[in-house]
Amino acid sequence: MRVFSGIQPTGRKHLGNYIGAIRQYVESQERAQAAGGDSIFCIVDLHATTVPYDPAELRERVYDTAAILLAAGLDPERCILFRQGDVVEHTELMWLLTAVTAHGDLNRMTQFKDKSAQQRELVSAGLFLYPVLMAADVLAYKATEVPVGEDQRQHLELMRDVAQRFNARFAGDREVLVVPEARIPEVGARIMDLQEPTRKMSTTSGTDEGRVYVLDEAKVVEKKLKRAVTDSEDPPRIVHDRGAKPGVSNLLELLAVARGTSIDEVVASLADARGYGDLKKATADAVVELLTPVRERYGAIRADEDALEDVLAAGAAKARAIAAQTLAEVRALMGVGPNVRARA
Numbered sequence: 001m002r003v004f005s006g007i008q009p010t011g012r013k014h015l016g017n018y019i020g021a022i023r024q025y026v027e028s029q030e031r032a033q034a035a036g037g038d039s040i041f042c043i044v045d046l047h048a049t050t051v052p053y054d055p056a057e058l059r060e061r062v063y064d065t066a067a068i069l070l071a072a073g074l075d076p077e078r079c080i081l082f083r084q085g086d087v088v089e090h091t092e093l094m095w096l097l098t099a100v101t102a103h104g105d106l107n108r109m110t111q112f113k114d115k116s117a118q119q120r121e122l123v124s125a126g127l128f129l130y131p132v133l134m135a136a137d138v139l140a141y142k143a144t145e146v147p148v149g150e151d152q153r154q155h156l157e158l159m160r161d162v163a164q165r166f167n168a169r170f171a172g173d174r175e176v177l178v179v180p181e182a183r184i185p186e187v188g189a190r191i192m193d194l195q196e197p198t199r200k201m202s203t204t205s206g207t208d209e210g211r212v213y214v215l216d217e218a219k220v221v222e223k224k225l226k227r228a229v230t231d232s233e234d235p236p237r238i239v240h241d242r243g244a245k246p247g248v249s250n251l252l253e254l255l256a257v258a259r260g261t262s263i264d265e266v267v268a269s270l271a272d273a274r275g276y277g278d279l280k281k282a283t284a285d286a287v288v289e290l291l292t293p294v295r296e297r298y299g300a301i302r303a304d305e306d307a308l309e310d311v312l313a314a315g316a317a318k319a320r321a322i323a324a325q326t327l328a329e330v331r332a333l334m335g336v337g338p339n340v341r342a343r344a
């Protein structure tokens, strides 16, 4: 097995990123190692250039993101952690894969529709091609599984189509590009905004009050959860029903994930609760317990930028060794560049 996932170095990482993705990365790292496979994690700085951004800040955010991933438990001795822009093979493979990507499919991507509607000045071509770069990220490594949150499901489906179309068109249906599986957690794949629980917690929309950041102090986490929007059902009922009770359901999911138990178990544990206040308090305690060790480790890791660059550079060297092989195969099958085999 080979695991691959990517994360954008934009904004501040929130509880949705942590629960939907980062904790799964750490779990996959352990699982891959136990199975004799490997795990690869990429900070996707090139994806971050598809919407307006500040170049100096982008560098800083890459360090922030790397430090969070390391603080959360990724271990460069056991996984490959690198920065996308350090491995040029991603961008070349992306271009080659545009040959087997349907324009109409890219036009249907909900993330493209949402993000292009938010742009005031320029909808960049990069925003449109974003999912092809994402496909290249994964396919370059012939990864078998991709841990992500629910919002990436459509991109994963597109990447599977791209791999299949490449294999059919250029490889006589051999699985030269491995068709990867999405690994989306059963609970916590779509953490909702605390103030607007019908919208996902997101870096680009919503307010600070609706998001818990991975690096928030305990007091801040408690305050945000205390003010979380629930509902006005009287008497209050603590049940999981995303449609009718989105706020309460979101808190129950957070609590279940943070405690490492099931939703049924957390509901049972709150059987004597006097109202939503108890649910919020229990969730705040569990989330603080989940995030505190990460925040405590973060400071020292983030402070040493040279060490972070070393980790990323070592990761990039390992990543490139794999991606370059795939790219050579793809170039040869597509008839691009010199005929390496004929000259050898």
Ligand code: TYM
Pocket: 004, 005, 006, 007, 008, 009, 015, 016, 017, 018, 019, 020, 021, 022, 044, 047, 133, 134, 137, 138, 146, 147, 148, 149, 150, 151, 152, 188, 189, 190, 191, 192, 200, 201, 202
């Ligand atoms: P990004 O950086 O937006 O988010 C990183 C991961 O966090 C998950 N996530 C959530 N999970 C649960 N609830 C939420 N509210 C929530 N918000 C975000 C995302 O699903 C994601 O797994 N396009 C990707 C980055 C990427 C990538 C890749 C991922 C680039 N190349 C290759 C996988 C494989 C993205 O923007 O993630």
